[in-house]
Amino acid sequence: MNREPATLAERHAALRARIDAAARRFDRDPASIRLLAVTKGQPWTAIRDARVLGQRAFGENYLQEAQRKIQALAGADVEWHFIGPLQANKTRQVAAQFAWIHSLDRERVARRLSEQRDPALGPLQACIEVNVSGEASKSGVAPADLPALAAQVAALPGLALRGLMAMPAPGGDFQSQRAGFAVLARLFEDLRARGLGLDTLSMGTSQDLEAAIAEGATIVRVGTALFGPRRADG
Numbered sequence: 495m496n497r498e499p500a501t502l503a504e505r506h507a508a509l510r511a512r513i514d515a516a517a518r519r520f521d522r523d524p525a526s527i528r529l530l531a532v533t534k535g536q537p538w539t540a541i542r543d544a545r546v547l548g549q550r551a552f553g554e555n556y557l558q559e560a561q562r563k564i565q566a567l568a569g570a571d572v573e574w575h576f577i578g579p580l581q582a583n584k585t586r587q588v589a590a591q592f593a594w595i596h597s598l599d600r601e602r603v604a605r606r607l608s609e610q611r612d613p614a615l616g617p618l619q620a621c622i623e624v625n626v627s628g629e630a631s632k633s634g635v636a637p638a639d640l641p642a643l644a645a646q647v648a649a650l651p652g653l654a655l656r657g658l659m660a661m662p663a664p665g666g667d668f669q670s671q672r673a674g675f676a677v678l679a680r681l682f683e684d685l686r687a688r689g690l691g692l693d694t695l696s697m698g699t700s701q702d703l704e705a706a707i708a709e710g711a712t713i714v715r716v717g718t719a720l721f722g723p724r725r726a727d728g
């Protein structure tokens with residue numbers, strides 16, 4: 495009876511049950527935690543199949559790979575989230591094609607996204623990525639530089655600053671995972687205390703979503719637990 499979920503439908507249901515169980519365990523409302531399905535290294539058909547199951551938000555890390563899938567799924571009711579590193583010369587596609595960016599970590603990129611965003615689309619929903627594990631990660635703003643960047647982003651008309659994102663160094667036991675997410679949660683509360691109206695903590699993946707939920711995650715970003723191993727190029 496205890497076999498691994500075999501189909502995407504079974505894995506999707508099992509993942510949602512895992513999120514809901516973690517929410518209840520830590521006195522959270524399960525409805526306050528969104529699942530972002532991460533599809534880097536997965537074919538566009540995986541997105542199509544997950545959409546049929548009711549999954550609507552999908553996260554991509556690489557622009558070229560994302561664009562192939564966005565084209566293949568043109569017209570589908572999908573909410574695209576950009577979660578990877580973004581160079582300043584690639585902002586135009588993100589401004590045009592995505593609803594969210596989770597990986598903002600430089601003012602220059604934020605300014606370009608804001609300028610390039612078509613007002614008819616409404617503001618691009620944005621999270622600032624914070625480097626909570628020091629030298630172990632190259633992406634994300636240093637915690638000391640976060641308040642200034644957050645103030646700059648919050649003032650941009652084409653962006654709606656929603657919160658913070660982090661990708662702590664993988665591995666570790668539950669308590670050490672939790673400690674990394676607690677750093678982000680603390681920074682989030684500090685910004686809210688300064689008057690920024692943030693409501694989103696994007697943290698937790700296949701390996702550590704329970705620890706993230708314990709520390710207040712409102713979006714968990716899950717790839718392999720839902721879709722299985724990645725291919726080199728989706």
Ligand SMILES: *Cc1c(COP(=O)(O)O)cnc(C)c1O
Nearest residue numbers: 532577661699700715716717718
């Ligand atoms: C790949 C990725 C994920 C998903 O990781 P899994 O281990 O596949 O669940 C989440 N967030 C970011 C930023 C990623 O690059």
